[in-house]
Amino acid sequence: MSDSVEKRHRRIRSFVLREGRMTPSQQRAMDELWPQFGLDPNQALDLEATFGRQAPATLEIGFGNGDSLAQMALAEPERDFIGIEVHGPGVGHLLLAIEKHQLTNVRVYRHDAVEVLERCIEDAGLDRLQLYFPDPWHKKRHHKRRIVQTPFADLVAQKLAPQGHWHIATDWQDYAEHCLEILEPHSQFKNTASQPPFIERPEWRPLTKFEQRGQRLGHGVWDLLYQRCAT
Numbered sequence: 001m002s003d004s005v006e007k008r009h010r011r012i013r014s015f016v017l018r019e020g021r022m023t024p025s026q027q028r029a030m031d032e033l034w035p036q037f038g039l040d041p042n043q044a045l046d047l048e049a050t051f052g053r054q055a056p057a058t059l060e061i062g063f064g065n066g067d068s069l070a071q072m073a074l075a076e077p078e079r080d081f082i083g084i085e086v087h088g089p090g091v092g093h094l095l096l097a098i099e100k101h102q103l104t105n106v107r108v109y110r111h112d113a114v115e116v117l118e119r120c121i122e123d124a125g126l127d128r129l130q131l132y133f134p135d136p137w138h139k140k141r142h143h144k145r146r147i148v149q150t151p152f153a154d155l156v157a158q159k160l161a162p163q164g165h166w167h168i169a170t171d172w173q174d175y176a177e178h179c180l181e182i183l184e185p186h187s188q189f190k191n192t193a194s195q196p197p198f199i200e201r202p203e204w205r206p207l208t209k210f211e212q213r214g215q216r217l218g219h220g221v222w223d224l225l226y227q228r229c230a231t
């Protein structure tokens with residue numbers, strides 16, 4: 001395929017990779033802990049073999065520095081957690097948290113989440129999918145980069161077990177409204193809010209790093225919790 005043809009066929013990604021430098025401890029974590037906790041995006045994921053048990057699986061897309069994911073994994077040892085992030089220093093940071101808290105219920109992908117979902121995750125294999133503070137892509141001409149789109153929602157529906165949950169949080173009202181436009185008419189998802197469309201932040205979702213920065217800037221937060229239909 002020529003360069004220009006390849007460019008035209010290249011998928012629009014929800015991220016731009018700006019590889020910050022890893023700290024020496026993050027680099028050590030990558031060297032020493034990745035072989036144990038890192039997952040291969042080119043292979044189907046066997047959850048039972050990976051975690052050595054049968055447990056409900058939570059997958060988090062774009063975990064940032066992973067502090068809130070590590071807190072959740074510590075608070076819910078009966079669940080297994082799969083984190084996906086493209087930003088290397090964030091992956092190193094999460095590995096350090098896994099080591100510090102001796103977590104056995106977390107594994108990590110350093111790859112595009114859309115490709116991981118497509119290639120690695122079994123249909124109906126997930127109990128919960130978390131998308132906290134996805135890149136907002138503020139400008140209208142960039143809205144096509146937002147990860148929440150109808151084909152992505154179809155993919156999430158395919159990977160969630162019947163009655164599994166998709167939890168989204170954003171501090172950008174326009175993104176929250178964009179999610180409603182995609183998900184309210186989607187035949188596979190039901191909004192679970194008692195006073196729709198938004199829910200209060202559940203106490204099991206710790207504040208994320210990005211959210212704390214937003215709070216300092218006076219941003220609001222919108223939480224959406226959808227359930228996959230039973231069939």
Ligand SMILES: C[S@@+](CC[C@H](N)C(=O)[O-])C[C@H]1O[C@@H](n2cnc3c(N)ncnc32)[C@H](O)[C@@H]1O
Nearest residue numbers: 015062063064085086112113132133208209210
């Ligand atoms: C705005 S940050 C929020 C990080 C974190 N959830 C928080 O709240 O602190 C969005 C993150 O999603 C990651 N990201 C965006 N698209 C992604 C994709 N397709 N696959 C994996 N990670 C992605 C980015 O690298 C970035 O770290």
